[in-house]
Amino acid sequence: MNGSIAEFFWVFAVFISMLAFAGFYCILVTRNLIRALIGLEILNKAVTLLFIVVGYITGRQALVQALVITTIVIEVVIIVVAGGVIMSVYRNDESLDVRNLRNLKG
Amino acid sequence: MTNLDLILLILMVVAAVWAVMARSLLKAAIGLAIVSIVITIFMFEFSSPLAAVFELSVCSGLITVIFLSTIGLTRPLSHKELLALARDRGRRYGFLPLLVIACGAVLAFLLLKMPLDLEVAKNTIVAGAREVLWNARHLDLFGQIMILLAGVFGAVLLFRENSTDEW
Numbered sequence: 001m002n003g004s005i006a007e008f009f010w011v012f013a014v015f016i017s018m019l020a021f022a023g024f025y026c027i028l029v030t031r032n033l034i035r036a037l038i039g040l041e042i043l044n045k046a047v048t049l050l051f052i053v054v055g056y057i058t059g060r061q062a063l064v065q066a067l068v069i070t071t072i073v074i075e076v077v078i079i080v081v082a083g084g085v086i087m088s089v090y091r092n093d094e095s096l097d098v099r100n101l102r103n104l105k106g
Numbered sequence: 107m108t109n110l111d112l113i114l115l116i117l118m119v120v121a122a123v124w125a126v127m128a129r130s131l132l133k134a135a136i137g138l139a140i141v142s143i144v145i146t147i148f149m150f151e152f153s154s155p156l157a158a159v160f161e162l163s164v165c166s167g168l169i170t171v172i173f174l175s176t177i178g179l180t181r182p183l184s185h186k187e188l189l190a191l192a193r194d195r196g197r198r199y200g201f202l203p204l205l206v207i208a209c210g211a212v213l214a215f216l217l218l219k220m221p222l223d224l225e226v227a228k229n230t231i232v233a234g235a236r237e238v239l240w241n242a243r244h245l246d247l248f249g250q251i252m253i254l255l256a257g258v259f260g261a262v263l264l265f266r267e268n269s270t271d272e273w
Binding site: 021022039075080083084090 | 112125131157169173176180202205206217
């Protein structure tokens with residue numbers, strides 16, 4: 001692996017890690033259900049970009065595109081179902097705060 | 107690696123941090139769409155046009171619409187509640203830009219100090235994206251169909267009317 005490709009990959013790796021860190025932080029810190037979903041989306045986007053960069057470096061764009069399309073399909077399904085769950089929670093509790101979801105606790 | 111790439115990467119991280127920190131959820135959804143658009147540009151640049159079209163239409167189109175409708179169907183916080191939460195929010199989210207920059211700086215420093223030696227073999231088989239997508243996959247297509255069905259049934263189950271409760 002020559003120097004320029006390594007440099008290219010590591011620049012992207014640093015920024016992708018920053019993106020993933022923002023997503024993790026969002027999921028850990030937030031108390032709003034919709035914002036937790038946004039954090040999940042940011043994590044998903046970091047993974048997608050990593051796929052694309054690696055596919056470009058190794059020259060396997062075809063395989064990577066198939067993987068990315070599968071990832072996007074799964075992402076949409078997760079968002080739709082999680083959005084439905086969030087709306088059901090809102091109908092029941094009139095709130096989106098995760099601290100109000102402790103009815104089953106204890 | 108051009109300067110434009112670097113600017114786009116910085117824009118992407120700033121939009122992600124904005125999506126996490128924005129007070130209004132609508133602005134957060136728009137920040138997410140900006141991240142998605144930047145990733146689409148990278149996909150076109152790295153010769154993955156099929157994935158780029160999917161990302162542009164689905165991730166920055168459909169998912170933004172789903173987010174906006176979810177936000178619209180739930181009641182946002184009132185101004186008074188927002189003010190009460192403002193100090194708490196500042197305490198919780200204020201460190202995020204610093205932490206993200208610190209994370210990037212530490213990683214960049216580590217990689218400059220001790221670069222990992224990656225062996226990357228160039229692939230000799232060059233197949234078209236369509237061929238891989240439709241001919242090179244067998245069982246995982248069933249998995250994908252199952253996931254789509256799970257999504258459809260999940261949505262049907264969640265949005266069922268109350269009158270058909272018992273079954």
